[in-house]
Amino acid sequence: MYWLEVSVITDGEGAEAISEALKPFAHQESVVLEQLGDMEDLDPNALEPAVTVKIYASEEKDTPEYRQRIEEVIYQYGRLYPLPPPTFRKLEDQDWANAWKAHYQPFRIGNKIWIQPSWLDPNETPVNAEGDGIRPDDVVLTLDPGMAFGTGLHPTTQMCMRALEAIVQPGMTVLDVGTGSGILAIAAAKLGASRLLAFDTDILAVKATQENTAQNGVAEKIALFEGQLDQVAEKGWDVVVVNILAPVIISLFENDGLMSYVAENGRLILSGIIEEQGAGVETAVAQAGGSIVEKLQVRDWVSYIIQPS
Numbered sequence: 001m002y003w004l005e006v007s008v009i010t011d012g013e014g015a016e017a018i019s020e021a022l023k024p025f026a027h028q029e030s031v032v033l034e035q036l037g038d039m040e041d042l043d044p045n046a047l048e049p050a051v052t053v054k055i056y057a058s059e060e061k062d063t064p065e066y067r068q069r070i071e072e073v074i075y076q077y078g079r080l081y082p083l084p085p086p087t088f089r090k091l092e093d094q095d096w097a098n099a100w101k102a103h104y105q106p107f108r109i110g111n112k113i114w115i116q117p118s119w120l121d122p123n124e125t126p127v128n129a130e131g132d133g134i135r136p137d138d139v140v141l142t143l144d145p146g147m148a149f150g151t152g153l154h155p156t157t158q159m160c161m162r163a164l165e166a167i168v169q170p171g172m173t174v175l176d177v178g179t180g181s182g183i184l185a186i187a188a189a190k191l192g193a194s195r196l197l198a199f200d201t202d203i204l205a206v207k208a209t210q211e212n213t214a215q216n217g218v219a220e221k222i223a224l225f226e227g228q229l230d231q232v233a234e235k236g237w238d239v240v241v242v243n244i245l246a247p248v249i250i251s252l253f254e255n256d257g258l259m260s261y262v263a264e265n266g267r268l269i270l271s272g273i274i275e276e277q278g279a280g281v282e283t284a285v286a287q288a289g290g291s292i293v294e295k296l297q298v299r300d301w302v303s304y305i306i307q308p309s
Helices: 012-025 064-077 093-099 155-167 183-190 203-215 246-256 275-287
Strands: 002-010 032-034 051-058 087-092 107-109 113-117 139-143 173-177 195-200 222-226 237-243 262-274 290-298 301-308
Touching (some): 012 051, 139 183, 139 203, 155 262, 183 222, 246 275
Antiparallel strands (some): 107 113, 290 301
């Protein structure tokens, strides 16, 4: 038996759209994004501009019709983004199991958040590629990045994590809108938040979050459901974090009263925003009665820390 690897080379903006387009074709809807360079270096030139989007499919899925459908999807997106044709590569079963793991090593976010791949023993792999290792007071998140988005590798997630590290204090309440893999809710729980609510519209994301919260020993702290913001009755959260695409964030402000979910002295963390879309988000924030406390930027991605005016 073999596994089919499908890869498409694009840039940071195109990667988000291509990931969503290829998701339905992927095994367990898992998508891997690879970008060469130093993810922790905030220098604009630290990462190469090209992003490779990869999915995997089992041998029985690999038919001429399957490949043709993918080629047609990429062709359509190629009218919006400069895209080469997809590349198809057969992997032996054992290669599939480790293909994406080779690109995912332990790393640090901020001052004390340590991301640890689930298949590596922290005692046997004490340092990352930069020679840094787990410290006694670190908040350690154990994750399996093969099952969902939100592995901590993407700049938007990293900015959210840094903001959470700076804001979350023991006893705070946290609402995670569009939780993905649950990485942000898990980080908030380990930073001391006493009560958390996380949700996502994607059932696979919810299942991944269930697995990740259990693996990290915080499942009892995080209430989780499949659904949308308008299903959350409680308002006045100390911290609300939203790591989604800019058009969705704007819609949440305009149609779902996102700002009303933030406590009077609370903070709203927004991420997933391409720089050129920042002005639209800033306008939505102002119209909703929020003010920007801090703007974070990593290369072409921006994040905001917002407070009620």
